[in-house]
Amino acid sequence: MNDDAIINDPLSLSPDTTLQSAVEAYAQAEALFNSIGDGAIATDEFGHITKINHVALDLLGYKESDALGRWFPRVIVAFEEGGEKLDMIDRGFTQAFLTGKPVTQKVWYRRKDDTLMPVSSTISPLVLSGRPIGAIAIFRDISREYEIDRMKSDFISLASHQLRTPLSAIKTYSHMLLDGFMGPISPTQKKSLKTIVSASNRMNELISTLLNVSRIESGNVIVSPKNVNLNHLADEIVRELHLAIKTKHINLHVHAPKKPVIIQADNLITKEILINLLSNAVKYSPDGGDVTITVQPRKSTVIISVSDTGLGIPKASQPQIFTKFYRASNVVRRETTGTGLGLYLVKGLIDALGGKIWFESIENHGSTFYVRLPRTYTAKKTNTTNGLTSLDKHNSSSRKL
Amino acid sequence: MAKVLIVEDDKDLNQAYQMILKRDGHEVFAAHNGKEALKEAQAHTPQLILLDLLMPIMDGLEFLKKYDLAKQKDVKVLIFTNMENSPEVNEAYKLGAHRCIIKSWTAPQNLSHVVREALQDNPKAASVKGA
Numbered sequence: 001m002n003d004d005a006i007i008n009d010p011l012s013l014s015p016d017t018t019l020q021s022a023v024e025a026y027a028q029a030e031a032l033f034n035s036i037g038d039g040a041i042a043t044d045e046f047g048h049i050t051k052i053n054h055v056a057l058d059l060l061g062y063k064e065s066d067a068l069g070r071w072f073p074r075v076i077v078a079f080e081e082g083g084e085k086l087d088m089i090d091r092g093f094t095q096a097f098l099t100g101k102p103v104t105q106k107v108w109y110r111r112k113d114d115t116l117m118p119v120s121s122t123i124s125p126l127v128l129s130g131r132p133i134g135a136i137a138i139f140r141d142i143s144r145e146y147e148i149d150r151m152k153s154d155f156i157s158l159a160s161h162q163l164r165t166p167l168s169a170i171k172t173y174s175h176m177l178l179d180g181f182m183g184p185i186s187p188t189q190k191k192s193l194k195t196i197v198s199a200s201n202r203m204n205e206l207i208s209t210l211l212n213v214s215r216i217e218s219g220n221v222i223v224s225p226k227n228v229n230l231n232h233l234a235d236e237i238v239r240e241l242h243l244a245i246k247t248k249h250i251n252l253h254v255h256a257p258k259k260p261v262i263i264q265a266d267n268l269i270t271k272e273i274l275i276n277l278l279s280n281a282v283k284y285s286p287d288g289g290d291v292t293i294t295v296q297p298r299k300s301t302v303i304i305s306v307s308d309t310g311l312g313i314p315k316a317s318q319p320q321i322f323t324k325f326y327r328a329s330n331v332v333r334r335e336t337t338g339t340g341l342g343l344y345l346v347k348g349l350i351d352a353l354g355g356k357i358w359f360e361s362i363e364n365h366g367s368t369f370y371v372r373l374p375r376t377y378t379a380k381k382t383n384t385t386n387g388l389t390s391l392d393k394h395n396s397s398s399r400k401l
Numbered sequence: 402m403a404k405v406l407i408v409e410d411d412k413d414l415n416q417a418y419q420m421i422l423k424r425d426g427h428e429v430f431a432a433h434n435g436k437e438a439l440k441e442a443q444a445h446t447p448q449l450i451l452l453d454l455l456m457p458i459m460d461g462l463e464f465l466k467k468y469d470l471a472k473q474k475d476v477k478v479l480i481f482t483n484m485e486n487s488p489e490v491n492e493a494y495k496l497g498a499h500r501c502i503i504k505s506w507t508a509p510q511n512l513s514h515v516v517r518e519a520l521q522d523n524p525k526a527a528s529v530k531g532a
Contacts, residue, residue, distance in 0.1 A: 161455065161483050161484055164483035164504065164505040165411055165414075165483060165504075167505045168411070168414055168483065168504040168505040168507075169411065169413040169414050169417070171505060171507075171508065172414060172417045172418075172507070172508070172509065173413070173417060175508040175509045175510075176417060176420070176421070176509055179509055179510070181420060181421075181424070181509075200505075204505050204506065207505070222487075222488065222491060
């Protein structure tokens with residue numbers, strides 16, 4: 001038996017050496033816990049705080065004696081963004097103990113002075129032989145990130161509005177010239193003016209997308225629930241995209257029940273969702289391809305699907321298709337225009353309406369996107385894309401999400 | 402036709418809207434901020450006001466509060482803005498605005514159309530039209 005084997009086999013150590021190792025390991029763990037740059041709290045299996053580091057104390061404004069021995073959820077009170085106390089069942093602490101897995105959340109913790117602080121917290125259960133023996137919570141103050149994100153959204157929103165003012169003048173005057181306000185124009189001048197109008201429309205669409213993204217991210221999507229006739233809406237979006245459909249010789253099929261399908265939703269948001277899906281289907285279809293819109297009413301929901309016989313989404317790109325700025329690999333090779341914001345926006349808007357989106361796609365055969373919307377809109381707590389929850393209490397008929 | 406007050410701080414757009422509505426036969430007055438609009442509205446009692454929201458000196462929402470639509474007779478306010486679906490638009494509706502139109506999406510024929518439509522169920526405008 002060589003020396004290494006003796007050292008690596010704890011069972012072969014004398015009791016004194018085992019105790020010495022345990023003391024050293026404890027000291028190491030203690031030093032590690034105290035030197036973590038984030039707030040760290042340890043609890044026993046009942047959730048009583050056994051340890052809290054100085055960063056956590058500084059962030060929360062507590063003294064060690066305020067926390068030690070007390071029940072974690074009572075000391076660390078968590079709130080949603082709108083100021084509503086998080087239900088016990090939704091807390092990362094509860095979820096970590098229930099699932100036995102680490103849970104990461106973005107919530108607001110209450111400080112000792114009653115002010116709220118946005119944090120990103122990860123709570124990991126400590127499990128020994130399948131039995132929970134405690135938990136470790138690590139959290140970080142994200143006020144600065146939150147503020148920067150809000151400033152970025154405000155900036156995009158302001159810049160977009162400012163961009164639209166000169167654009168309004170370009171569009172209005174181009175139309176006035178086309179309509180002969182300033183005298184007759186030649187066919188060549190007419191063609192050039194139409195190009196200006198079409199380019200300003202494209203610019204306007206881009207600004208609209210940016211504005212909508214900034215609204216979703218800042219929690220400023222206003223939902224005004226009204227009765228929306230999906231049969232009419234389908235006709236309307238087909239009319240709006242008529243030119244693109246005709247130019248690409250797309251065979252468009254609309255399958256909807258004869259009896260109007262009416263849901264309670266926001267007309268503009270629903271339209272924006274469907275326009276995005278239909279224009280994608282047309283854009284990525286080959287000349288003469290088939291595009292089908294289907295409206296299927298269910299008991300408490302409606303499923304709208306938009307399918308095409310186009311490029312399809314490669315399997316490797318599928319998990320990221322709703323990610324901001326992501327564009328599928330086969331699309332990037334063919335199209336240089338496009339922002340990678342369309343489906344990200346669609347998903348955000350569907351979330352705002354309390355719906356769901358999913359898809360089936362085979363590369364080079366086509367895609368079908370399914371949207372399930374509730375028949376009755378229920379104002380609900382919704383996660384915004386930065387993970388913080390938002391709840392508007394100012395307006396009963398319209399809801400900010 | 403009708404008396405229309407255009408409240409828009411962008412001089413080019415203000416000018417364009419004046420040209421379009423004058424061609425449609427309306428009597429048109431112009432203001433470039435809420436303060437000027439209050440004076441013009443008092444002096445000419447328009448049946449329709451095209452109101453921008455973001456303006457210097459006095460913005461559109463402040464104008465709506467001061468003008469107090471509830472106390473005015475037979476006047477409609479069309480919000481002309483680029484702030485679609487924003488809290489400001491929601492506020493304007495609460496203050497009595499009739500409709501909200503996105504400027505950058507509006508071609509001259511749409512402007513003529515929304516103005517005509519808004520005036521259709523305005524009895525005072527109809528009598529002016531009939532006269």
